[in-house]
Amino acid sequence: MPERIKHTPLDSKDVKHPKAEIHLIKDQCKGCGYCIEFCPKKVLEESEEINARGVRPPKVVNEDQCILCQFCTAVCPDFAIFVVEKKNEVECKT
Amino acid sequence: MTEKKESKFNQSAEEIRIGVYVCHCGLNIAGSVNCEEVAKFAATLSHVVLAQDNRYTCSDQGQEGIKKDIKEHRLNRVVVAACSPRLHEPTFRKACEDAGLNKYLFEMANIREHCSWVHLYDRDSATEKAKDLVKMAVAKVALLQPATELEVPINRKALVIGGGVAGIQAALDLADTGYKVYLVEKEPSIGGMMARIDKTFPTMDCSICILAPKMSDAGHHLNIELMANSEVAEVKGYIGNFHVKVLRKPRYVTKDCSACGECAKVCPIVAPNEFDVGLATRHAIYSPFAQAVPATYIIDMNLCLNKEGVVVCDKCMKACDRQAIKYEMKPETAELEVGTVIVATGADVFDPSVLPNYGYGKLPNVITSLEFERLINAGGPSSGHLIRPSDMQIPKRVAFIQCVGSRSDRNGRLYCSNVCCMNTIKDSLLIKEHWPDTEIYVFYVDIRAYGKGFEDLYTRARKAGVIFIRGLPAEIKEDKKTRNLWLVGENTLQNELYKVNVDMAILSVGLEARKDSEVIQRLLTLSRNTDGFFLEAHPKLRPVDAATGGVFFAGCAESPKDIKDSVTQASAAAARAGILMAQGKVTVEAITPIIFAEKCKACGLCTKVCPYNALMLNKEQKRVTVIEAACGGCGTCAAECPFGALTQSHFTDEQIVAQIDAVTEQDADKKVVAFCCNWCSYAGADFAGVSRMQYPPNVRIIRTMCSGRVSPKFVERAFAKGAAAVMVTGCHLGDCHYINANYQTLKRVEKLWKKMEQNGLRKERLQLLWASAAEGEKFASKVREMKPIVECVTSEEIEKARKVFEKALTDG
Numbered sequence: 035m036p037e038r039i040k041h042t043p044l045d046s047k048d049v050k051h052p053k054a055e056i057h058l059i060k061d062q063c064k065g066c067g068y069c070i071e072f073c074p075k076k077v078l079e080e081s082e083e084i085n086a087r088g089v090r091p092p093k094v095v096n097e098d099q100c101i102l103c104q105f106c107t108a109v110c111p112d113f114a115i116f117v118v119e120k121k122n123e124v125e126c127k128t
Numbered sequence: 129m130t131e132k133k134e135s136k137f138n139q140s141a142e143e144i145r146i147g148v149y150v151c152h153c154g155l156n157i158a159g160s161v162n163c164e165e166v167a168k169f170a171a172t173l174s175h176v177v178l179a180q181d182n183r184y185t186c187s188d189q190g191q192e193g194i195k196k197d198i199k200e201h202r203l204n205r206v207v208v209a210a211c212s213p214r215l216h217e218p219t220f221r222k223a224c225e226d227a228g229l230n231k232y233l234f235e236m237a238n239i240r241e242h243c244s245w246v247h248l249y250d251r252d253s254a255t256e257k258a259k260d261l262v263k264m265a266v267a268k269v270a271l272l273q274p275a276t277e278l279e280v281p282i283n284r285k286a287l288v289i290g291g292g293v294a295g296i297q298a299a300l301d302l303a304d305t306g307y308k309v310y311l312v313e314k315e316p317s318i319g320g321m322m323a324r325i326d327k328t329f330p331t332m333d334c335s336i337c338i339l340a341p342k343m344s345d346a347g348h349h350l351n352i353e354l355m356a357n358s359e360v361a362e363v364k365g366y367i368g369n370f371h372v373k374v375l376r377k378p379r380y381v382t383k384d385c386s387a388c389g390e391c392a393k394v395c396p397i398v399a400p401n402e403f404d405v406g407l408a409t410r411h412a413i414y415s416p417f418a419q420a421v422p423a424t425y426i427i428d429m430n431l432c433l434n435k436e437g438v439v440v441c442d443k444c445m446k447a448c449d450r451q452a453i454k455y456e457m458k459p460e461t462a463e464l465e466v467g468t469v470i471v472a473t474g475a476d477v478f479d480p481s482v483l484p485n486y487g488y489g490k491l492p493n494v495i496t497s498l499e500f501e502r503l504i505n506a507g508g509p510s511s512g513h514l515i516r517p518s519d520m521q522i523p524k525r526v527a528f529i530q531c532v533g534s535r536s537d538r539n540g541r542l543y544c545s546n547v548c549c550m551n552t553i554k555d556s557l558l559i560k561e562h563w564p565d566t567e568i569y570v571f572y573v574d575i576r577a578y579g580k581g582f583e584d585l586y587t588r589a590r591k592a593g594v595i596f597i598r599g600l601p602a603e604i605k606e607d608k609k610t611r612n613l614w615l616v617g618e619n620t621l622q623n624e625l626y627k628v629n630v631d632m633a634i635l636s637v638g639l640e641a642r643k644d645s646e647v648i649q650r651l652l653t654l655s656r657n658t659d660g661f662f663l664e665a666h667p668k669l670r671p672v673d674a675a676t677g678g679v680f681f682a683g684c685a686e687s688p689k690d691i692k693d694s695v696t697q698a699s700a701a702a703a704r705a706g707i708l709m710a711q712g713k714v715t716v717e718a719i720t721p722i723i724f725a726e727k728c729k730a731c732g733l734c735t736k737v738c739p740y741n742a743l744m745l746n747k748e749q750k751r752v753t754v755i756e757a758a759c760g761g762c763g764t765c766a767a768e769c770p771f772g773a774l775t776q777s778h779f780t781d782e783q784i785v786a787q788i789d790a791v792t793e794q795d796a797d798k799k800v801v802a803f804c805c806n807w808c809s810y811a812g813a814d815f816a817g818v819s820r821m822q823y824p825p826n827v828r829i830i831r832t833m834c835s836g837r838v839s840p841k842f843v844e845r846a847f848a849k850g851a852a853a854v855m856v857t858g859c860h861l862g863d864c865h866y867i868n869a870n871y872q873t874l875k876r877v878e879k880l881w882k883k884m885e886q887n888g889l890r891k892e893r894l895q896l897l898w899a900s901a902a903e904g905e906k907f908a909s910k911v912r913e914m915k916p917i918v919e920c921v922t923s924e925e926i927e928k929a930r931k932v933f934e935k936a937l938t939d940g
Contacts, residue, residue: 039400039402039406040406040488040489041405041406041407041492042406043400043401043407043409044407044408044515044520045409046398046409049409072438101433101441103396103440103441
């Protein structure tokens with residue numbers, strides 16, 4: 035339906051998203067950038083710091099946007115990123 | 129077929145015996161034309177063996193007389209000088225056929241609409257004109273050839289485009305009759321606009337409650353193949369034999385889906401739901417509404433995280449017990465063979481954000497009537513509580529503003545959208561039903577409560593305390609603090625200004641043609657009116673037929689209408705399509721092109737101007753062939769051919785030239801030769817007659833099916849024969865009965881103008897007029913306008929034109 039939409043959905047305040055907690059094991063990262071590349075919500079970016087392996091690991095810039103698809107975990111060749119759901123905490127999203 | 133006709137074309141060895149009947153039509157004709165004199169005159173014309181005048185030729189007696197004469201006097205051509213051929217040609221053709229005469233050997237002279245009725249007070253001139261008209265008809269009829277109509281088989285399957293209430297009804301009716309129906313719907317679910325409405329007027333039935341069973345029937349009917357989320361991509365062929373390609377967009381969910389909704393619960397993507405006009409949310413995997421048919425969920429791939437074959441998120445897949453989700457589904461093309469097509473594509477609603485004074489889109493408490501429907505609907509985003517968007521409170525004072533986007537030449541469309549008045553009255557009563565204390569103001573231009581039960585509802589609303597104020601607000605202003613609205617305008621009944629404070633304003637938006645109507649128009653070669661809605665073949669007698677054979681209209685695609693009218697029209701369209709399919713065959717009028725293969729140079733010009741792609745150029749064999757069933761019969765090809773290798777059956781060059789010569793034989797320098805197209809300008813001239821619009825009697829009308837048939841050499845011949853002026857008239861550009869054939873007319877007339885100017889001829893002597901069937905006055909005033917032009921044409925000018933176009937005499 036190519037419909038013009040002018041109003042904010044009335045139930046937008048009730049839309050609840052599980053909040054994500056992203057854990058990075060920075061020194062285990064080899065800087066391949068897969069997680070950054072594949073994240074559908076662009077939650078990650080390359081950081082400025084250099085880790086023990088001499089590469090730039092990712093940093094979390096947009097944790098709110100994470101939708102817990104855990105694709106980063108799946109694509110990481112070095113098991114250096116994990117996402118878990120923050121329990122008992124929900125956040126409103128518009 | 130073509131060859132056969134050619135041979136027929138040359139066989140006319142037998143003696144031509146014409147019978148002429150001049151009808152008095154009571155006093156309709158005899159009142160201003162001396163019919164007896166006309167009949168006497170007719171008797172002097174060559175080949176006429178019998179000429180008589182009678183009171184009512186169309187009566188049983190009159191028809192019997194013709195039949196008897198055909199047998200007794202061995203008549204092989206018949207001319208009836210009476211009313212318009214658009215009225216009684218079929219009657220007399222049938223009488224001829226009954227007497228064993230081919231119906232294509234009959235011709236009418238229109239001495240009522242085009243003569244007696246428009247020259248009521250000039251008996252002498254009218255009689256002279258009637259003589260001329262009879263003479264023209266006699267000249268043509270002598271050259272007419274018998275013809276057989278082509279029989280085309282009809283495939284007994286139908287395509288219904290659009291699954292709103294009209295499309296559903298048409299599909300169900302046809303399916304119940306026993307025909308196979310393909311119901312194609314662009315959206316994921318059928319139901320259309322009616323599914324979104326809360327209650328229907330004037331009965332206040334719950335809209336979805338009455339629609340859902342029909343949707344379900346359409347979904348389960350054995351004769352209906354439902355193609356939701358699909359679009360018609362290509363239509364080829366002609367009446368009875370359409371080849372259709374339908375693009376079936378993937379749903380990414382298979383039919384195994386049980387619509388349990390577990391997938392949507394886990395989908396992380398949220399977006400506004402279009403079905404609720406964005407007032408509620410949905411997920412990337414969703415079903416647009418609870419009663420959707422098919423109930424199968426769908427993934428909106430524009431939102432889903434899985435793109436280009438990479439499955440990033442598989443939450444819905446994991447949640448689906450039945451493993452119905454397939455991210456890798458691809459679009460498919462279905463190829464269908466159908467005999468008839470019903471266009472039920474519906475309408476769009478007007479977008480009021482183009483009206484800055486109402487602030488829609490900026491002021492949260494200004495909503496449209498469609499948004500209101502979702503708000504008041506128990507299944508809608510607010511569970512049926514009318515709340516205003518700014519603070520979710522129930523409004524105490526509500527205003528409805530009518531004619532938003534309708535009946536305005538500045539802000540929207542010129543036409544009345546038909547449904548908004550009653551919709552508002554219904555909505556106001558709904559509010560009063562739930563919250564009786566609400567103050568309701570309706571600002572209107574006129575309240576149009578024209579239908580069955582409508583006035584009752586209007587009375588009910590007034591009794592319930594709804595306040596109707598005549599005069600639309602000029603502006604809506606918002607109180608920044610409370611978000612309340614000030615409506616400022618003039619009460620035109622009391623001639624005083626008003627300033628009304630309300631909590632919420634509802635814009636009663638009009639309906640407009642779908643933005644993508646052009647696609648369907650192109651695919652099916654349809655016409656649309658100036659408002660953008662599809663044009664019917666005849667507004668009174670064929671209101672659901674398209675001009676293209678085998679295509680019918682239902683619902684708002686044809687014009688804005690309410691649910692009852694949409695359903696009525698859908699059943700009518702189904703019946704019309706059913707007639708064709710029940711017969712299993714159809715005959716097409718024998719007015720298709722005749723090709724003289726020996727003259728054809730295979731240049732292909734004719735194939736380019738054909739609006740129906742009915743001419744095929746075979747370059748190898750250097751010849752052009754006609755697909756007669758696809759031909760619409762405009763004759764544009766015949767006018768385009770520079771080699772005279774093409775002519776139109778029943779409107780041949782010789783026949784039209786004979787008419788021109790008959791007009792110009794006497795007093796040519798005082799006459800206007802007019803070419804009128806059967807569908808618009810000829811009908812417009814008929815309308816001028818019916819309305820008794822008087823105009824000068826110097827015009828002689830030659831009927832062609834389309835102005836595109838008017839070959840430049842006809843105009844040239846008229847001038848070469850000394851005509852004072854020539855008029856070429858047709859349907860308005862864009863409204864051509866033959867899709868776009870009149871653009872060729874424009875091109876040709878422009879060329880002629882240029883030629884006239886180059887040779888020092890006044891181009892006013894050739895007039896081009898676009899007049900619709902309803903524009904009798906336009907036709908009449910054009911003829912009046914031409915009177916001074918004709919009067920001041922000098923004999924030198926006539927001679928000059930004769931010389932310039934001399935060549936046309938030998939070409940003919």
